[in-house]
Amino acid sequence: MQTLLLDSDAVAANAQMPDVIPAVEEAFAADDRGDVQMPAKSYIELEQYNGDFRSMPAYLDVTGSATAEEWDAAAVKWVNVHPDNPSDHDLPTVMGTLIYSDPETAYPLAIMDGTELTLQRTGAAAAVATDHLAIEGATSLGIVGAGVQSYSQLEAIAEIRPIETVVVSDVDDARVAAFVEAFGDQFDVRGGSIEEAASCDVLSTVTPVREPIVPREALGEHTHVNAIGADAAGKQEHEAQTLLDAKVVIDDYEQCTHSGEINVPWASGEFGEDDLYGELGAIVTGHVEGRTADDGITLFDSTGLAIQDVAAAHVVYERATADGEGTPFDLLGLD
Template sequence: METLLLNREDVGENARMDEVIVAVEEAFAAYQHGNVQMPAKSYIDLPQYNGDFRSMPAYMDAGDWDAAGVKWVNVHTDNPENHDLPTVLGTMIYSDPTNAFPLALMDGTTLTRKRTGAAAAVATDHLAVAGASSLGIVGAGIQSHTQLEAISVVRDIETVVVADKRADAVERFIEVYGDEFDIRGGSIGEAASCDVLSTVTPVESPIVDHEDVGEHTHINAMGADAPGKNELDEEIVTNAKLVIDDYEQCT
């Protein structure tokens, strides 16, 4: 037996976004039906490096086949500026559950981006208004790219408002997608008033005010993925309909 080594290009070419969205939706369903073992992610905090490591194991029994894997991933917010590296880096080990042989060792950075975007797309597909055509994004880092790529698969997105305190990040985002969508930079309030809002920031204090959110805005709060993180005003959280994937992880 041989272990496949899949780099960024391999994962990027073979993990098509439309197929990743289907896979994530099926995985959510399998989890709710009790066919998945997925402990809450564990953290190693490294404040001296302004970062952390996360370990994310899972096993899924999919009937005709089953699968097991673990992702070792980080968030180091100073990476782009200090080390010319992405904020998030990851490695995925995919194993045969019957004998534990490592079937593949693959780039988890690209996988993380695609999976995060796909999770938002699944939520948007089920919860956003059917005619949603505007998308607000708070945080113009690399995760913002797959938010647009994935959500535009499930909704006919025409207008995009991107908010970020880094003007250069907004400009780069517009350069990439400006020919395909009507994109402009704007305030957090302008982004929050769109039909769909995705927040992809590492902040620990709320930046989205409840007064800015539209009456039927669907929110993908993707950045609040660890204790202490919070992007949304308390009134948004207490007044909204909350839909989560995992109670232990969410709380």
């Protein structure tokens, strides 16, 4: 028995959004059913290197699903954030590695690039939230932040809404130009201000800022917001008033209150329990209602869950195995 090695290209080729989105949706549903084990994300702070490591383990069981193929899997993602890497070492700020295992035997079925996997599953999570919380006829998408995550946001959301117009905003004009060039043949896409992006039917914000940059008054009357950028304590992209005015849906209570979009106003007491609508998993299972005719602004606070990684890794592994892709090797020396 061998372990499959999957690099970033192999992960990208096998993490097709039409497959990853329903898998991630099933992960949210399994979470609501209680069919997951997901210990809290752990951190190793490395102040001397201006960076940190994060470990994200999880077990996911979708055998209780009435709509999906029955399977279970376990994985752990080891990921870093080292902001000085690009300038000092010519390396990416974020790198991740995921070990995907058979729960029955614990055999490591695959070792795969976790960076590309994270991009795809984060886009898929936004698509799931958008499907349940955005207006049905959403045709315009605004994106604030034209980094790598912006690409998967558009690719995923366009799978579940008839997106025609895209407005992307970033302080780096070169990034905006690259984004427009990448998608110009598929959408009516242009660069614009944060305010122009925020007025769209759907808005995804994917920046690392620690002070709000999206004005409350810039949002459309029925805009759905995917707040993606806040992934650590102290980060915040949206004004507290936006959170208070919106129907706020979170991916996980512990993570969002600690490091999600709501973490800053939560810590100050400006936003609390009574202001939360619910978790996305409960909406997916139908235990909590999604968008209603009376809703105005909706907001999904996405911190990224280990069960999303497991779901996306399952898709990648199964497809790569079926197509004979990746590099098998005898990791444990059993052959």
